[in-house]
Amino acid sequence: MTAPIEPGESAPRERVLIFDTSLRDGEQAPGYSMNLTQKLAFAHALSDLGVDVIEAGFPAASPGDFESVRQIAQRVRRPIICGLARCQSGDIESGARALEGAEHPRIHLFLSTSPIHREHKLRMSREQVLETAIASVRQARTLCDDVEFSAEDALRTEPEFLVEIFSAAIAAGASTINIPDTVGYTTPNEIAALFARLKREIVGIERAVMSAHCHNDLGLAVANSMAAIENGARQVECTINGIGERAGNAALEEIVMLLRTRPGYYNIDTGIDSTRLYPTSRLLASLTGQNVQRNKAVVGENAFAHESGIHQHGMLRHRSTYEVMKPEDVGFARTNLVLGKHSGRHALRERIEHLGLQVDDVALNSVFERFKILADKKKEVFDSDVEALLLGLDPDAQGPWRIESLHASSQVGGAATASVRLRRNDGIQAAANASGDGPVHATLRALEIATGCALEVSDFQIRSVSMGGDAQGQASVSVFHDAREYRGRGASTDIIEAAALAFLEVLNRIHRNQAAADTAPLRAINA
Numbered sequence: 342m343t344a345p346i347e348p349g350e351s352a353p354r355e356r357v358l359i360f361d362t363s364l365r366d367g368e369q370a371p372g373y374s375m376n377l378t379q380k381l382a383f384a385h386a387l388s389d390l391g392v393d394v395i396e397a398g399f400p401a402a403s404p405g406d407f408e409s410v411r412q413i414a415q416r417v418r419r420p421i422i423c424g425l426a427r428c429q430s431g432d433i434e435s436g437a438r439a440l441e442g443a444e445h446p447r448i449h450l451f452l453s454t455s456p457i458h459r460e461h462k463l464r465m466s467r468e469q470v471l472e473t474a475i476a477s478v479r480q481a482r483t484l485c486d487d488v489e490f491s492a493e494d495a496l497r498t499e500p501e502f503l504v505e506i507f508s509a510a511i512a513a514g515a516s517t518i519n520i521p522d523t524v525g526y527t528t529p530n531e532i533a534a535l536f537a538r539l540k541r542e543i544v545g546i547e548r549a550v551m552s553a554h555c556h557n558d559l560g561l562a563v564a565n566s567m568a569a570i571e572n573g574a575r576q577v578e579c580t581i582n583g584i585g586e587r588a589g590n591a592a593l594e595e596i597v598m599l600l601r602t603r604p605g606y607y608n609i610d611t612g613i614d615s616t617r618l619y620p621t622s623r624l625l626a627s628l629t630g631q632n633v634q635r636n637k638a639v640v641g642e643n644a645f646a647h648e649s650g651i652h653q654h655g656m657l658r659h660r661s662t663y664e665v666m667k668p669e670d671v672g673f674a675r676t677n678l679v680l681g682k683h684s685g686r687h688a689l690r691e692r693i694e695h696l697g698l699q700v701d702d703v704a705l706n707s708v709f710e711r712f713k714i715l716a717d718k719k720k721e722v723f724d725s726d727v728e729a730l731l732l733g734l735d736p737d738a739q740g741p742w743r744i745e746s747l748h749a750s751s752q753v754g755g756a757a758t759a760s761v762r763l764r765r766n767d768g769i770q771a772a773a774n775a776s777g778d779g780p781v782h783a784t785l786r787a788l789e790i791a792t793g794c795a796l797e798v799s800d801f802q803i804r805s806v807s808m809g810g811d812a813q814g815q816a817s818v819s820v821f822h823d824a825r826e827y828r829g830r831g832a833s834t835d836i837i838e839a840a841a842l843a844f845l846e847v848l849n850r851i852h853r854n855q856a857a858a859d860t861a862p863l864r865a866i867n868a
């Protein structure tokens with residue numbers, strides 16, 4: 342148990358429905374478009390995660406969106422599959438057709454209610470908005486039993502108009518009423534008061550589920566969603582990684598983990614399998630090509646990583662000192678104590694012991710001094726660096742191998758090939774040819790053959806580090822060799838060369854460590 346047990350945990354929990362709109366609102370954001378295959382893969386992942394509702398798209402938006410909703414409706418069985426529609430009969434018919442194959446279909450209607458949107462966007466009066474909403478809910482109900490009605494820009498709408506339009510929507514057959522903060526304008530206290538008022542005043546509210554849909558323009562999407570939940574929302578609309586229009590929607594993983602981590606405070610549950618949160622977040626990032634920021638709550642690379650000595654010392658004593666959730670509970674393998682310039686002796690000793698060695702205090706102090714000098718130069722100190730420090734190696738050493746020539750080629754539909762020629766500091770040459778799945782793989786294989794050293798690649802990334810057509814590509818690799826992790830980097834305007842330099846940096850480090858270990862094997866170190 343990481344967090345203290347909170348009072349109230351034994352009481353029966355209420356349930357809030359998790360409505361995921363990554364495939365609709367999330368996909369609307371620039372840079373997040375997905376094709377049919379990607380959408381289907383993600384919809385299956387959402388179903389495995391345990392979401393209650395998948396908003397699969399906006400069928401009237403394009404033939405492609407229609408087809409995605411149709412196929413998700415046919416193939417993803419357990420959750421409710423929802424399609425968005427404007428209050429226009431064509432949109433509603435198209436939505437119903439796309440959802441025909443769904444086990445549990447839902448039409449989601451929306452219409453702006455705020456004075457700003459009524460006047461400037463729709464150019465409709467309050468009365469016209471009300472009549473259009475009622476007529477559309479009625480039409481949708483003739484085609485689908487499950488209809489949700491959203492009052493777009495609700496948080497900038499007169500509250501008494503919201504009471505009126507939601508009461509009318511429920512009377513016309515809506516079973517979910519959604520109160521969106523479309524432009525991320527509200528605050529927790531304000532939305533709390535609005536939900537409390539709507540719950541009190543909407544006629545027929547006992548026959549409908551109140552839903553919150555908060556945007557993050559001012560960074561309050563999750564806080565506002567939680568305030569809505571505390572005041573009667575029993576459906577929350579959110580997205581994986583918080584993707585969505587402009588600054589995004591409320592992040593699903595944050596809402597779920599707030600409810601799970603503070604059961605005594607909220608006493609509300611979800612049907613989410615939280616151990617699927619991190620894998621689902623990673624899947625979305627790889628499908629869209631949009632990385633998640635390192636410090637993103639719950640699913641960011643740093644969410645369970647600690648570099649500061651004082652925190653690492655605390656974590657080594659007890660994980661609850663600096664973590665309120667267990668990494669395993671959200672699908673991370675473990676807490677990551679990263680060695681860097683902020684680390685202290687406790688973490689360094691732990692890493693040395695993890696490498697199977699013992700150090701006394703005097704030896705630790707001596708390694709620690711050199712560790713700090715190295716850490717000031719490097720962003721992160723890896724196991725292989727600690728090993729090199731223990732072996733007394735110069736951390737700035739380079740070689741022995743350097744590339745004399747590299748040729749790689751690939752062709753669409755055919756194998757890629759690479760040939761490399763290397764030269765060692767002592768003049769010895771090595772050359773190899775190899776084929777692979779793409780030129781980077783072929784180059785790696787040729788380097789492995791030439792140096793006689795096999796690598797298990799765990800991560801490979803290439804990114805542009807300057808602008809323009811002649812931009813430098815920087816390759817970063819993480820590999821395992823003999824159960825040790827090594828990382829290397831290489832930069833060049835030729836991305837294959839950048840990859841080759843990154844792999845060669847790793848191969849050289851392995852070579853240096855091995856050569857030193859052969860002459861002075863690692864053992865328990867005493868000063």
Ligand SMILES: CC(=O)SCCNC(=O)CCNC(=O)[C@H](O)C(C)(C)COP(=O)(O)OP(=O)(O)OC[C@H]1O[C@@H](n2cnc3c(N)ncnc32)[C@H](O)[C@@H]1OP(=O)(O)O
Nearest residue numbers: 366369399401402403427428429451452453462463493523
């Ligand atoms: C807050 C939200 O996230 S709302 C969802 C936003 N998502 C999207 O817009 C993505 C998909 N959209 C699209 O592909 C296109 O906008 C389409 C196909 C839906 C419509 O395209 P177009 O017909 O060319 O209209 P366009 O997008 O330029 O303008 C929107 C029209 O919808 C009307 N409209 C907007 N919201 C609604 C609504 N809820 N109900 C009825 N009409 C609406 C506008 O008044 C405007 O009407 P007009 O053409 O008669 O002036």
Ligand SMILES: CC(C)C(=O)C(=O)O
Nearest residue numbers: 451491493494521523
């Ligand atoms: C369509 C509606 C629910 C929406 O996305 C919003 O108002 O933000």
Ligand SMILES: [Mg+2]
Nearest residue numbers: 366523554586
């Ligand atoms: Mg939205």
